[in-house]
Amino acid sequence: MSSDALEANQLNLQRSYELLARAEGLIPGVSQTFSKAPSQLVHGVAPVFLERGKGAHVWDVDGNEYIDLPTSLGPIVLGHDDPDVTEAVVKQVSQGTIFSLSHPIELDVAERVVDAIPCAEMVRFGKNGSDATSAAVRVARAYTGRSVVAACGYHGWQDWYIGTTTRSIGVPDEVSRLTATFSFNDIGSLEAVFDRNPGDVACVILEPVGVVEPEPEFLQGVSELCKKHGAVLVFDEVLTGFRVAYGGAQERYGVTPDLACFAKAIANGYPLSVVTGRRDIMEMFDDIFFSFTFGGEAVSLAAARATMDKMRREPVIDHLWKQGAKLQDGYNSLAAEFGIEAVTKCIGLPPRTVCTFTDAVTGEDDLVLRSIVQQELVRRGVLFMVGFNTSYALSDDDVSQTLDAIRAAMPVLARAIDSGEATRFLNGPPVQPVFRQA
Ligand SMILES: Cc1ncc(COP(=O)(O)O)c(C=O)c1O
Known part of the structure; x- marks a missing residue:
């Protein structure tokens, strides 16, 4: 761990890394989905295994709680264990799958x-x-x-x-x-x-x-x-x-x-x-x-019927846009406040945004900078991979806690960029691309 690494990792991730050791040699890539693999998170800083979710929050296997912004790469549009969906699913399960x-x-x-x-x-x-x-x-x-x-x-x-x-x-x-x-x-x-x-x-x-x-x-x-x-x-x-x-x-x-x-x-x-x-x-x-x-298979169909009905009944899509816009605008204003808006931006439609990190010299995607933001957010209880997929369960409190975490991450990112040696601000190896850069 370098001397420029700002804080020791405050999360206890012991069980995550014990399970990682067990998975290596047993499950190729340690994940069923490339974009959820350990290579997509900063090793030693971020959890490897999650085991529980409720609303817009998830818990890792060591009991750490996070605001869930990848939302499992998009599916969790209402929230984890949404009461209407769970009721429909349980009813269907009891009748056969x-x-x-x-x-x-x-x-x-x-x-x-x-x-x-x-x-x-x-x-x-x-x-x-x-x-x-x-x-x-x-x-x-x-x-x-x-x-x-x-x-x-x-x-x-x-x-x-x-x-x-x-x-x-x-x-x-x-x-x-x-x-x-x-x-x-x-x-x-x-x-x-x-x-x-x-x-x-x-x-x-x-x-x-x-x-x-x-x-x-x-x-x-x-x-x-x-x-x-x-x-x-x-x-x-x-x-x-x-x-x-x-x-x-x-x-x-x-x-x-x-x-x-x-x-x-x-x-x-x-x-x-x-x-x-x-x-x-x-x-x-x-x-x-x-x-x-x-x-x-009827359970997923029951979940779909309940999800679609809730979307029709309640302002789900509006909420995704509203919360997403607050995160996107907040991120971009904070980047501007710290003078790094040319390096990092939150782009896309508010329900699904991506934060970009651009190397000032090559103009290419900079995974070290992305890893720094991920590291600083994860240790502050915000699970972040590439951007924000909002959910109906994402509350105003979740949004303001996320923006607080981004406010704390931005000066670290700005210092890392200024230093010209951004990797020294990382407490583990940076995330890896899923597809090799051409
Ligand atoms: C636009 C698009 N099409 C297709 C797929 C493939 O879906 P799946 O991973 O469920 O097979 C994805 C997955 O991320 C996607 O984003």
């Missing part, structure tokens, strides 16, 4: 999806976001009789997408070659994909909004290009769905895709995903193969 035939709750949730989502005419369910995006790609290929996928953004772990990333090992080149990437807000880059693959683009799949808003006409332009070339337009709303608006980003921006994928927030933390869209395309699900044992 999965059956040998379909359960009527599938219809209840499908009807709610059709009611909520502009493009939705028919609905199928999966468990992970990747199930839904892969289903959309397969059905689009079947519908068009074409092979090439044009992709922009992150879409999950499956071959057709991950083959385009720096973690493509294990994916045959023949498969990777069938996916072409294009850039957000750059309609020319999508035109180039169509030009390079005349008559062979099955679908265009993109996140309709990430941390950058679509420029006026961008989504419309994508939609028009798809129509012109006969490709299926798929909005990947796994992150934006039931978070930026009840009807997703397609409602917010007024552009309706042919198909859309939802997961994460739809069931407040239970595993459910949705692929939905135009009837004539969705009907092709009768012919393709999209089928798995847990597809109609």
Whole structure:
């Protein structure tokens, strides 16, 4: 530990690190999700295992309490153990979880999806976001009789997408070659994909909004290009769905895709995903193969029905925006107050923001600086990974405690930047990128 490290780690994390030692050699990567792995937190400073959540708070295995701002990468949109969702889940569990035939709750949730989502005419369910995006790609290929996928953004772990990333090992080149990437807000880059693959683009799949808003006409332009070339337009709303608006980003921006994928927030933390869209395309699900044992599992569907009903009944989405805006504005004002607004910013739509840290010399993402902020927030009881995913349970008190913690972290960050040796301000190794930088 360096002499510039400001304070000794005040948290007792003994059990977390005992469990880490047990997990190493047993669970590759020590996590089921890359973005939740120990490599995403400052070793020795942050906990490795969480075991309990209530509302907007979580507790680690040593009993330390944190305000939960990653919200499990987005699913916990109402709060942990939300009373309405828990009641629905417990009731369903007591009646059975999965059956040998379909359960009527599938219809209840499908009807709610059709009611909520502009493009939705028919609905199928999966468990992970990747199930839904892969289903959309397969059905689009079947519908068009074409092979090439044009992709922009992150879409999950499956071959057709991950083959385009720096973690493509294990994916045959023949498969990777069938996916072409294009850039957000750059309609020319999508035109180039169509030009390079005349008559062979099955679908265009993109996140309709990430941390950058679509420029006026961008989504419309994508939609028009798809129509012109006969490709299926798929909005990947796994992150934006039931978070930026009840009807997703397609409602917010007024552009309706042919198909859309939802997961994460739809069931407040239970595993459910949705692929939905135009009837004539969705009907092709009768012919393709999209089928798995847990597809109609009723507990997650009960959670989704309760989550959606609560969103309809109560001002959930407004709250996500309101609390998110306070965190975002507070973060950016504090960065300005400490003179480091050129280095760090909180960007994105308020329900889901990302804090960026930019190396002044290279202009690249600076993981050491991000690690310093994470370290300083975690030791002050705020769990922070890359930004703020707000929940309905996040109270005004939680927001002001988080802003207090940010106010305490900013001078440490400013001193680290000034020193030119930021790593000396860290009490452990910095977080690692999930995807290697190109
Ligand atoms: C936009 C988007 N699409 C797809 C996925 C994949 O979802 P899952 O990890 O549930 O398979 C994610 C996950 O983070 C995502 O953010």
